[in-house]
Amino acid sequence: MDLKKILPSKIFEVIDKAGLSTAKQIMIxxxxxxxxxxxxxxxxILLLKNQVANHVSPESITSDELLTRQEKAITTGCVEIDKQLQNGFRVGTITEIYGESGSGKTQIALQAAAHNWSTGTVFICTEDTFPVKRFEQIKxxxxxxxxxxxxxxxxFVEHITEACDLLSCIRVRLPKLLEKHKLSLVIIxxxxAPFRSEYTNYIQRAEELRELALSLIKIAQEHNLAVLCINQVTASFDGPEVLPSLGLAxxxxxxxxLWLRKTNRIISFNKMPTTTMKTASIEENIFVRELSVIFAPNLPNSVIxxxxTPTGIQSML
Incomplete structure (x- = not known):
């Protein structure tokens, strides 16, 4: 904050000579x-404090205004998921999808990236390389x-395997990219993956996770974009269900x-043939998935x- 712009010139000259150069100093x-x-x-001095406080304090808003405010959302590429999430991933926040391996988490991420191609996406891969062939199908x-x-x-695709490199990417390289390109979605x-294998100091891991999340939220709010994080699972000692990794931190x-899981139910799906095939269609057995809202400030708990399919996630309706 430039104090010179908001304070009377005489008061600014006095506090500048005294070494009071930040809003934090004046407030504390x-x-x-x-x-x-x-x-x-x-x-x-009271005028000085009031002037600074009015500029650093967050905007006040009533609950009535919140209810009528239309929050911007980024499409997932699937109509049914967009309906479940009230138009898609909320801008300015972090959305997590967790589930077991093979449940289809990356499929949703790829579909969201493909359907937001015109507004731009950052796709950070920490496990495997970016699945180009699958993206070509989904698009x-x-x-x-x-x-x-x-x-x-x-x-924009980035491959990262270490936690320190991921933090550096989010804090340094991503803001520089956003200065040149206006994007709508960041996917990790x-x-x-970067936090599970190499850490034995869980206090340090919690601190770094908090720093990473705060950086992502700041970027999402400043640049009006959504953040989607794919998470792995860990076993639960209290029951058969799995829990998302990384704990309360x-x-x-x-x-x-959101929790995505593969059910035991199998249905038949008519797969369209390739150009080299003469048959009208091919019947294929596929597993049904369930996407559940576990918690969200603006959504009820629901399951779809x-x-x-070969072209991405679809509703059964």
């Missing part, structure tokens, strides 16, 4: 402390798909948690059924 120091440093009158489900269009031109697949930093 008492009236008596500032008086000793500057010799200002009490009325001037065919984009509305008004055009073979001549380069749907990957606004998707997965958030757990991470859970307390996210806004929306999905299937994974």
């Amino acid at each position: 120091l008492s009236v008596w402390d500032i008086k000793k440093l500057t010799n200002l009158r009490t009325d001037d 065919q489900s984009i509305k008004d798909y055009n073979r001549e269009e380069d749907y990957g031109k606004n998707i 697949d997965s958030i757990a 991470w859970s307390n930093m996210i806004s929306t948690r 059924k999905l299937i994974i």
Whole structure:
């Protein structure tokens, strides 16, 4: 904050000579402390504190205004999931999808990236390389798909395996990228991989996870974008269900948690043939998935059924 722009020139000159150059100093120091440093009158010091407080305090908003405010959301690429999430992933927040290996988490991430190709996506891979072949399949489900269009031109891919490199990417390289390109979505697949294998000091891990989450939230709010983090699972000692990895340190930093799981139910799906095949269609057996809202500040708990097809995630309806 530039104090010179919000304070009377005479008061600014006095506090500048006294070495009070930040809003934090002015808010923390008492009236008596500032008086000793500057010799200002009490009325001037109160004016100084009020001016600074009015500029650093967050905007006040009533609950009625919150209810009527239309929050921006980023599409998931699946109509049914968008309905479940009230138009998609909330801008300015972190959404987590967790589930066992093979449940389809990366499929949702790829579909979201493909359907937001025009507004831009950052896709950070921490486990495997970016699945280019699968992306090529999924992009065919984009509305008004055009073979001549380069749907990957606004998707920026980064491969990272170490926690320190991930922190550096989010704190340094990502803000620089956002200065040059206006993007709508940041995807990390997965958030757990860099933090699970190398850490024995769980206090340090909790601190780094908190720092990472705060950086992601700050970026999401400043640049008006959504953050999607894919998470792994760990076994639960209390029952048959699995739990998301990284514990409470991470859970307390996210806004929306979704659970994707593969059920035992199998249905038949008519798969369209390739150009080299003469048959009208191919019947294929596929597993049904369930996507559950575990918690979210703006959503009720709900479950929808999905299937994974050659062109991405689809509703069973």
